[in-house]
Amino acid sequence: MKRRFLLIILFIYPAIHSFGASYYVSTSGSDANDGTSGRPFRSIGKAAAVLKPGDICHIDDGLYAETVQPARSGRPDAPIVFKKMNGNGRVVITGLDSVSANRWQKGPAGLYAARCEMNLGHENQVFLGGRMLLEARWPNSGDVLLEPVLATMKKGTTKTLIVDSSLPGFDLAGAKAWIHAPKYWSDWTTSITGNPEKGRLEIVDSAPFHEPSRHVAVEGATYFIFGFLDALDSDGEWFYDEKKKTLYVYRENGKLPKQNYYIKTRMTAFDLRARSHVKLEGIEILGATIETSAKSSHLIFDSMRIQYPYFSSLAAGSGAQADKGVRLLGSNCILKNSEVAYSSGTGVALYGENNQVLNCYIHDHDFIGTYASCVQLGGKGNVISHSTLTRSGRSVIDYGAMYQSLVQNCELSYAGMLTGDLGLTYGNVIEGGNSEIRYNVLRHNVAHHHSTGLYYDHGTQNIISHHNIVYGVELSAFHLNHYASFHLIYNNTFIAEKFGFRNIWGNKYAPELNGVRIVNNVFSQTAETAAPDYFWSNNITDYEGFDPKEPFRIDPDLMERGLYLEGISRGGPQKRPGIGAIESENGVFRVGHDFRNPPEMDTTRSRPRHRNLIINSAFEHEDHLDPWTSVGDVRKNKHKPKLQIDEDIGTGRMGAHSVELAGNRSEIRQVVTDLEPDCTYQFSGFLRVDKGERAVLGVRFPDGQEFTSPDVTFGAPAWRRVNLSFSSQEGAGDVVVFVRRLSQGSGNVYFDDAGLVLTGR
Structure with missing residues (x-):
């Protein structure tokens, strides 16, 4: 009997998981080796060329300057795995190449020059000691990319003329200007058409959007100019002369540092387009990204650290960098337990279908100041759960293209660091497919103009928002523009300086809140709407009991005062829920990432009774008809x-x-x-x-x-x-x-x- 039982196990187990070979990579190895532990390969790319389903590539500590493209996919029962060999070690795959010390020639006034090929144009980058240096600019700025030092335009400035008496008499051949309008949506870059003359600088008016008058150069706007040799006067800067193929750096002490300078020469660290069942584990990426495609599937990125996944010095159009960063474009892919930081545009472009961002720390993105974000949420059925998204030039999540998506238990903070008129989360013209935004904390929108929290702009529908806490915003905690349809806004705590809820702006559209239900919410200020038809019940306005130092504090005065909401309320119908995000004494929830103690996650969607039951109601998704x-x-x-x-x-x-x-x-x-x-x-x-x-x-x-x-x-x-x-x-x-x-x-x-x-x- 025992023998027969053992045979059954032996037959079943291979169907569950197929074991493959192990290959090894080390910076001390050679691609002429066979990849065994005693004779490792030198490059990860060599291993990627031979790996078969079920094989594992063990990578020793070191810096690997290459783009890795697996020759084949894994299988569901036999994924291909790339992982670091040593638990406490560091494996870094980079898009950078070093500029060796013997290539530098000392020049005048603290300058050093090295001939090299930098062929990425506006996407060029230079690093020193793992830190990105700034392209030579005026005025000089510090290391905090989202807090640049800026000059101010003075009286007399026009759309094509910057007036500023502090402008030095630079030679501005080839230089550009970065423009930050005092209000509104996006910063922009433009060409300079002549050298400054007595504090006057001529520029090309390329302000973005349908109302460019809101973004043009004007008195009070701020700016910097960059990309010219005369501005190179700081240790943290560089300039590249394309004609001479020469990189220039400045050293205040007249000596080169002990570390090497590095220049970006490759955009991609892992090319997983049209690949499936591949796992990356414990790997760092510097100055490059991960590429996927619509044909990629079942990829897992675990315990990664990805820094500077994308960079461009140009804000060439408001959405030019919205789909950059780490690009999840396929299906059933997971980014988890990972850090993604320092993209000039978007950090993670979460598109495709049924992809997930779980327990991640995503920060310091959109430092060019356009319509980019920490996560750009689109596609179908995608999930962001138990993650920290913080510090963005614009919103931390832009969900303008989400459909049947879920954002839950996230800490979302410090939006609006370089732009205005935005929400901590934002979307315009969304057919959400009953997307769900739940159990999140949204705090501190630092925009100087129209700072809001949960912001659904014009033409949004079919979104369920419940158990969110919003505070640290100026204009409105919940902002909903016309037209809006089939929003369910349940059990949220909305704290703002001016309005708890605001709904008055429709532009060319009449006020409309068809199917919108607003129930069991706490508003610190008044609520204002111009719409004639909506459902409003068991809400409190002008609430004064919120303490930002204790956002999860249970207020006994709010308990058991709400309306029971089937599919939303945590308890049964026999006990009324409280009003606000903390609906009961057991209603405190966990937000943000925790790498040491990864949280358990339940991504089951809520099914509230009053949701829109039509699927693909605006024909924007699926094949633009299905399931009709x-x-x-x-x-x-x-x-x-x-x-x-x-x-x-x-x-x-x-x-x-x-x-x-x-x-x-x-x-x-x-x-x-x-x-x-x-x-x-x-x-x-x-x-x-x-x-x-x-x-x-x-x-x-x-x-x-x-x-x-x-x-x-x-x-x-x-x-x-x-x-x-x-x-x-x-x-x-x-x-x-x-x-x-x-x-x-x-x-x-x-x-x-x-x-x-x-x-x-």
Whole structure:
């Protein structure tokens, strides 16, 4: 019997995990070796070329200047692993190459020069002792990248002329200027068209955005100029002459340091595009990044330290650096127990599908001051959990492209260090797919203009925000611009200097909070809205009991005063929850990273009763139709992306997609499951119907019975919201909702922004 049992184990175990070979890499090895522990390879790339599924590459301490690209993928039961050999050692893979001491020639006035190839243009970097040096600039600045020393534009400044009497008489051939407008959204860089003359500097006006007058050079704006030899007068600076292929540094004491200078020559440390089932463990990366692609999957990055994953000296467009940094573009990839720091743009670009950032410390990003962030959250089903995101030129999370995402138990702090008019977290035109923002602390937005906390800008919908604590902001703790639909805002603590909640700005759109429910929240100040329809219950304004030194303090006066929220409240319906983020004596939650004691994480999504039950409600995701199905001539309509500055008269609302019902009796339909029995629901959406055409919204029950809205017979070019209420049947179950064209004329019928929500029993 024992023998038979042993045979069963031997047959089963290989199906669970396949053991492979071990290879070794050391800076003292040779690529001519066989990669054994006694005869290690010299480069990780050599090992990557021979590794097969199940193999492990053990890397000895040292600095490895290379780009590693595995020749093949692992398997689910046999991943390929790269890991450091010594637990307390340091394995550093870098995009840098050293400039050897014998290449330096001493020049006049503390300058040293070395001939070398720096071919990355605006992405060039120079390091000394692991620290990034600044390209020669005026005025000189310190080492804190997010706190630069700046000069101030004086009276007489125009869009193309900086007036500043403190400007030295530099030779500015090839120089550029970095401009920080006193207010608003993004900094920018531009060319200088001439040398300063009596405190006057001519520039090219390349201010960003649709309202550039808010960002142009103007009295009171700040700036620095960079990229010219005359400014090289500090130990922490460098200048590269592209024509002479010569790097210049300055040494105040006239002596070169003992450490080598390093220049960036490669952008990538690990190239894992189209690779799957690969794990990196305990490896540091300096001056380079990890590249993935949409075809990458099941990659694990554990206990990594990644510094300076991306750099560019140019703010060439507000979003030019938004997708830089560590790029997770595939599916089912995990970055955990890791540090990512010092990107001029975004730290982690979290796109793709079902990727996760877990227990990470992500800090000091967007020091160019554009629309970048610590984490740029897009894609489908992605998760940020139990992480610390802090110190950003703009927001710490930008979630403008998130869908079915989860952000939980994070400490999010110190946004707005280089820009204005932003939130600690921010997104514009989001179809969130019931994305969930829960159990986070958002604190200290230090922007000097319009500092907010949880900020959903125009055109956002289908987002659940609960049990968040927001404080240390000036304008509003919760900011929601028009239009907004199907937001559930439950059990949050919102602390700000001016407004607890503000909702008055729609630009070209009328006030609208369709399906928005705001329940069990604490606001330190007043709440202000211009919208006519929303649900507001059991909220407290003008609250004075919050102590920023004890943000998790339990206030007995708030306990058992809330409304029970099925799917959200922690206790059962027999006991009322408290109001605010700490809803009970056992309601304190953990936030931020902890490398020594990694937290347990539950990423199960909440299912509150009043969420939007329609999937892909604005056609911005999936294949821009799925899981809707179509009958007849139905066309996916991709239109020019629309923002709040555009009139609501195009072939789609905010976003870039809608659906056209092009033929008579054509329709789209979606099966909706799990309706509660004997309840009232409302199916709604927006129709744009040309004169002479007709369309309806409808619902079909399992027995074939249909209910439809009144015919929509005209309205174009404007959009009309259509509502259809119905009662679910006894036993409930599934229904089919549909949008149907009833005419066969030559006009157009478009549909966008659908919703199906519970409205009552």
